[in-house]
Amino acid sequence: LNISPVDCIKANAKSCGECIQAGPNCGWCKKTDFLQEGEPTSARCDDLAALKSKGCPVEDIENPRGSKQVLEDREVTNRKIGAAEKLKPEAITQIQPQKLVLKLRVGEPQTFSLKFKRAEDYPIDLYYLMDLSYSMKDDLENVKSLGTALMFEMEKITSDFRIGFGSFVEKTVMPYISTTPAKLRNPCTGDQNCTSPFSYKNVLSLTSEGNKFNELVGKQHISGNLDSPEGGFDAIMQVAVCGEQIGWRNVTRLLVFSTDAGFHFAGDGKLGGIVLPNDGKCHLENNMYTMSHYYDYPSIAHLVQKLSENNIQTIFAVTEEFQAVYKELKNLIPKSAVGTLSSNSSNVIQLIIDAYNSLSSEVILENSKLPKGVTISYKSYCKNGVNDTQEDGRKCSNISIGDEVKFEISVTANECPRKGQNETIKIKPLGFTEEVEINLQFVCECQCQNEGEANSPACHEGNGTFECGACRCNEGRIGRLCECSTDEVNSEDMDAYCRRENSTEICSNNGECICGQCVCKKRENTNEVYSGKYCECDNFNCDRSNGLICGGNGICKCRVCECFPNFTGSACDCSLDTVPCMASNGQICNGRGTCECGTCNCTDPKFQGSTCEMCQTCLGVCAEHKDCVQCRAFNKGEKKETCSQECMYFNMTRVESRDKLPQPGQPDPLSHCKEKDVDDCWFYFTYSVNSNGEANVHVVETPECPSGPDIIPIVAGVVAGIVLIGLALLLIWKLLMIIHDRREFAKFEKEKMNAKWDTGENPIYKSAVTTVVNPKYEGK
Secondary structure (H helix, E strand, O other), X not given: OOOOHHHHHHOOOOOHHHHHOOOOOEEEEOOOOOOOOOOOHHHHEEEHHHHHHOOOOHHHEEOOOOEEEEEEOOOOOOOOOOOOOOOOHHHOOOEEOOEEEEEEEOOEOEEEEEEEEOOOOOOEEEEEEEEOOHHHHHHHHHHOOHHHHHHHHHOOOOOOEEEEEEEEOOOOOOOOOOOOHHHHXXXXXXXXXXXXXXXXEEEEEEEOOHHHHHHHHHOOOOOOOOOOOEOHHHHHHHHHHOHHHHOOOOOEEEEEEEEOOOEOOOOHHHHHOOOEOOOOOOOEEOOEEOOOOXXXXXXXXXXXXHHHHOOEEEEEEEOHHHHHXXXXXXXXXXXXXXXXXXXXXOOHHHHHHHHHHHHHOOEEEEEOOOOOOEEEEEEEEOHHHOEEEHHHHXXXXXXXXXXXXXXXXXEEEOOOOOOOXXXXXXXXXXXXXXXXEEEEEEEOOOHXXXXXXXXXXOOOOOOEEEEOOEEEEOOOEEOOOOOEEHHHOOOHHHHHOOEOOOOOOEHHHOEEEEOOEEEEOEOOOOOOEEEOOOOOEEOOOOOEEOOEEHHHOEEEEOOEEEEOOOEEOOOOOEEOOOHHHEOOOOOEHHHOEEEEOOEEEEOOOOOEOOOOOEOOOOOOHHHHHXXXXXXXXXXXXXXXXXXXXXXXXXXXXXXXXXXXXXXXXOOOOEEEEEEXXXXXXXXXXXXXXXXXXXXXXXXXXXOEOOOOOOHHHHHHHHHXXXXXXXXXXXXXXXXHHHHHHHHHHHXXXXXXXXXXXXXXOOOOOOOOOOOOOOOOOOOO
């Protein structure tokens, strides 16, 4: 439950008790003069930090807190099976603490740790409830020897074991059984010898004698009925509520329910004309249930309630055919288990052992009904570092004998009970008789209310109780001091007292007139408050600076800023601190202005900057003073004629050389200067202003004048330079020509090597020899 400061104000608490119920961070200021004029009594209720900031001393703030107190805290029992010591069941402790008191304030949770340790050798009571309808005939034969056999097996778990036996068939009315006289004597057919039908019979109360179990169960006979579902719920109810007859102890209680059929439940009794709901009470006479014909079957929810109240863990030993039905039933009944029973119940012992181990390996916490407005939450710390919250925080699984688990339980009250009376709740592990008893006490009033003065003279002639710094008016009286009756509230004569002079507005339209006094209205922002006799004042309509009321440097009172020290102005935005105006030379604004609201106001408009240090149109310090230094030190320059009138504003000291000039690091700001005089000579000086505003000049007495140039070396150098440049150019030209010629020759050689010479006839050549053949010659 998170309560903001706004919620404390909005609670509109008229008393300290109402205030502390608004939330865990709300407090009530009981200082008598805490309220400003016009503020309502409810303004005494606010967030703790807000009350302190408004000037309420810590000792005057009522802020009662919740607490926890452990009344009974026995350690859990460490006991080994087979140990020599024999403890009574009530002497064994498995849960710690056992009893405590929680004082609860609204919205403030109280948390405590609960420890659970599954004790070794813890006593067990086991009641075997068996269906004796005809279909269970072969099962009965195996159960007859169950007593001693189960005793032998359970000795491995506990040295203190008791066993009992009961049986059931069905309601003894039509249509569940046949009501003919013959069938009532022997409901079975043929030559079967069956006992008369009955609803429930307690055959053997819980005993540690296994032989007695075998003896009595051996005398039992099968009975019969007409329909398939059985009346087992009637039997379970009687076993749960008839604790004295059954012989239950405050130990682990196991109920084994053995059947091979389904079950009747609430509403089914109408078939037999039975309409009265089951009353959940014990009706055993001579170990027989006598009201089966009168009361209907119990509902599942009714069974769950009675089994839980009596810490009974149920084991359903049913045949394979009805496994699905009873598993659904198991999900509805906490701390129950289902086992598959063989057709003749031969595996019943192992089934019981397995089911017991399953049930005992899990612890589930449950609490009794919580008072209105009270909530509870759980956080579990189980084995192997498994932690859970919410619903899973109620349980831990896989717990072995001797294991210890812890739970963190938080109880919170979200409202106070009307009468403020104490309440008691109980927390216990399901299936165990041990429990934690928690007494809840509610912090609904303040301590100062017990010190109140009834019919106090401080409350207008005894019309109220003066408590916690304010009046709590008697019935029919109102006003801060209970000065008015409710009949006078709307009187026009009263309204006149709530108007300012020459005003028609009642309470400046910022409040309402109650009993001739203005009660100022509240703002959405609880930090904004109306006050004053006529609600004419407030703390949020003052001048602002940088978006903050009073610039964040003051307090707004009645629309006027009251500034903190070193601040002034209508919005407290003017700082009287001169540190921001201090220049590096230690002077305020460099001596050129005044410090106003933490900012330099330069008297000479040509100076600017945060400390009047900049001048865009001014000469530098050196240039400004060089003419006066020149005329005073060397009697020359532009101000030579007016030197005595214009240049006597500084003290001058001559030094021999530049090394003797003052160096940086001295207290007074210092400027080093180098300037030329009218003869083009350099002269050196320093200019400084001490803390008294006196200017001091140190000047080197001998200027540095440059000597005239030597002409001959200059001319010789120029001529030599020209000659050298000419020679360099000729050498470069010659080098370039050599490179060009070499390239051309190499090109010619390459072409010559590539030339090819061929032999052929000249086409214009004609031979000089002519051959003539004699035509007459015949070759003879």
